[in-house]
Amino acid sequence: LRKEMIESEKLRVASVISASVAHEIRNPLTALRGFIQLLSTTPLSDEKKKRYGEICLEELDRAQQIISDYLSLARPHPEYVEILEVGQEIKYIESILSSYALLRGVQLQIETKHEANIEGDRQKLRQALINIVKNGIEAMEQGGVLELKSQIRDNKTIITVTDTGVGMTVEEINRLGTPYFSNKDKGTGLGTMVSFSIIKNMSGSIAVDSQKGKGTVFTIAFPFVKLVEKMS
Ligand code: ADP
Numbered sequence: 001l002r003k004e005m006i007e008s009e010k011l012r013v014a015s016v017i018s019a020s021v022a023h024e025i026r027n028p029l030t031a032l033r034g035f036i037q038l039l040s041t042t043p044l045s046d047e048k049k050k051r052y053g054e055i056c057l058e059e060l061d062r063a064q065q066i067i068s069d070y071l072s073l074a075r076p077h078p079e080y081v082e083i084l085e086v087g088q089e090i091k092y093i094e095s096i097l098s099s100y101a102l103l104r105g106v107q108l109q110i111e112t113k114h115e116a117n118i119e120g121d122r123q124k125l126r127q128a129l130i131n132i133v134k135n136g137i138e139a140m141e142q143g144g145v146l147e148l149k150s151q152i153r154d155n156k157t158i159i160t161v162t163d164t165g166v167g168m169t170v171e172e173i174n175r176l177g178t179p180y181f182s183n184k185d186k187g188t189g190l191g192t193m194v195s196f197s198i199i200k201n202m203s204g205s206i207a208v209d210s211q212k213g214k215g216t217v218f219t220i221a222f223p224f225v226k227l228v229e230k231m232s
Pocket residue numbers: 131135136139163165166167168176177181182183184186187188189190191192193216
């Protein structure tokens with residue numbers, strides 16, 4: 001009986017994971033679609049065309065990366081942990097989601113402190129932030145401002161994601177991070193589950209402040225890491 005339970009638990013986890021893969025693959029595909037739409041409908045300088053083409057390739061690579069990340073969840077192997085400059089990662093997120101925001105009338109504002117470092121797996125941090133920022137953009141159907149900020153406070157690296165969107169009730173906030181909670185037509189309710197589990201695995205914490213009709217602030221805190229001297 002015990003073995004059966006373990007097997008069925010494995011199956012349950014496997015099905016959650018495969019649903020997550022499908023969900024997460026949509027992020028880079030959405031970004032790709034946005035850039036291809038821009039490329040084919042908007043007159044652009046050669047420089048912009050080249051940059052957008054590069055981003056499309058990066059996103060295709062990301063889709064592949066996500067697949068291997070999730071496969072590795074099912075069969076764990078060591079993550080690639082390194083020192084990450086949060087400011088750099090925030091700029092990356094901005095470049096990835098700029099077309100997605102633009103098409104929805106959302107202005108992305110970023111503010112970074114370059115010395116804010118944390119330790120973790122780069123692809124996973126990106127995935128966690130993209131899911132949260134994307135939710136913020138999607139919460140502003142009439143457009144608005146999405147602020148993505150990093151700072152150092154109380155020996156912690158703090159990342160805040162602030163939107164001026166629909167906001168959430170206390171009940172909705174409490175359901176965040178649990179699988180399949182979604183208020184969207186095409187939502188799967190897996191994005192925050194994936195983000196929260198990644199952040200917790202990186203020894204991070206998440207606080208959510210939200211007011212219905214006003215907007216939401218996600219405050220993500222990681223242990224601050226001092227830069228060790230670079231190897232030659
Ligand atoms: P999905 O985006 O597929 O619905 P998520 O797990 O990413 O799944 O989000 C779950 C739900 O949490 C969303 O459907 C939405 O109702 C709510 N939510 C998440 N972030 C925000 C936000 N910034 N503002 C308002 N609601 C949010």
